Amino acid sequence: MLDKPSPKRTNTRERLLDVAESAVLEKGFEATSIEELIAEVGITKSGFFYHFPDKTAMAHALLERYLTREDAMLDDLFNRARELHEDPLHAFLIGLKMFAELMADLPNGHPGCLVAAYCYQDRLFDREVRALNRAGVLAWRARFRALLDEIVALHPPRIDVDLDAMADMVSALVDGGIILGKVVDDKNVLPGQVMLYREFVRSVFPG
């Protein structure tokens, strides 16, 4: 009924990842020391190395968890939107609205995107982590491209647009909006950009 209770249960590893994630988004990976993580979680340094063979293994786990969560969140959101309207265009517009509201509701603004953070610390990571990051971005492109394809099948676009670029635009605007919002310390920037994208979609596909 509950989670499999087989061996001893601890959530130390998850707590390490939680603390690491926000530290990495604030200071970068190199500046995030194992020392500070274990201090906050309350274990010793050797405890850390029980959970991860080395620091870069944690970087990998961190990104993997982030991408999985983000994917689940988007699945959930756009599936719910689809249930609210059977026309893919209106479902997409509803999904974007819900997404903007979700972002607006974050009490301290969006904490940051790990893909963006890792991108600007590329050289610290191995091929595997970079491949994971790339796969994450391509999955976003594929996701929104699929939604746009469904729309195009029913609604002829008013202008000629590259649908991959238009799919990427969601990610670009979100990553960019997060950065601007953080820098000017205004949590309305990100939702505002999402809503502008929504306007763009509406003007490309006149209902």
Add this chain to the structure above:
Amino acid sequence: MLDKPSPKRTNTRERLLDVAESAVLEKGFEATSIEELIAEVGITKSGFFYHFPDKTAMAHALLERYLTREDAMLDDLFNRARELHEDPLHAFLIGLKMFAELMADLPNGHPGCLVAAYCYQDRLFDREVRALNRAGVLAWRARFRALLDEIVALHPPRIDVDLDAMADMVSALVDGGIILGKVVDDKNVLPGQVMLYREFVRSVFPG
């Protein structure tokens, strides 16, 4: 006639900043060691401390130089565009096209935006650097907002948009486009996003 030849001329400081800039964009500030910078420039560590009182002073100088250059580049670009067409809408569209082409012509893609890199390493810097970063983003907003205001005065917008958000959209798309382009290793992503923004402007302001 030439630069004032008063005291001894060296460009060591500028070379340090050049090397530092690309290192910071690839690995982050903390992971960029003074040691590697001086190795590439060919001076000793004490030589570094002749030019900068400490490492964070270099961070400040780096960002300041970046913002100044970026501003000069945008001034030049949109002034040239304005000379090509007296209608502010068309001048803006021309400027965006030129901007996209400039980005497309970078041989290895855009090297990255220091504002974005610093944003994800916020906590490493002092209040002064963060204020500089913020001022930079707000200057971009003001720049594009001014261009949009001129357009609105002549061309009624087809839909109701927040002009500040629409101004921010340029920066968001550029920062986002840089990240996506770097992560998927495709230098066409950034120019593609700029061209999509151009389409958006065209659809908001039907000539």
Add this chain to the structure above:
DNA sequence: TGTACATCAGTGAACGCGCGTTCACTGATGTAC
């Protein structure tokens, strides 16, 4: 023009601290028979 001094653009050696990593060990829980 010569000389004294100031400034520029560094050098060289030493520093201490914090970081990631290793290794031998441990006490509590789970599993097999």
Add this chain to the structure above:
DNA sequence: TGTACATCAGTGAACGCGCGTTCACTGATGTAC
């Protein structure tokens, strides 16, 4: 049910290396008189 062993989730001490920073010094050029 009792006992032996395995696994889980760590502890504690030690390590060496690289990092940012300091300090006393220097040789070449510029400037004042």
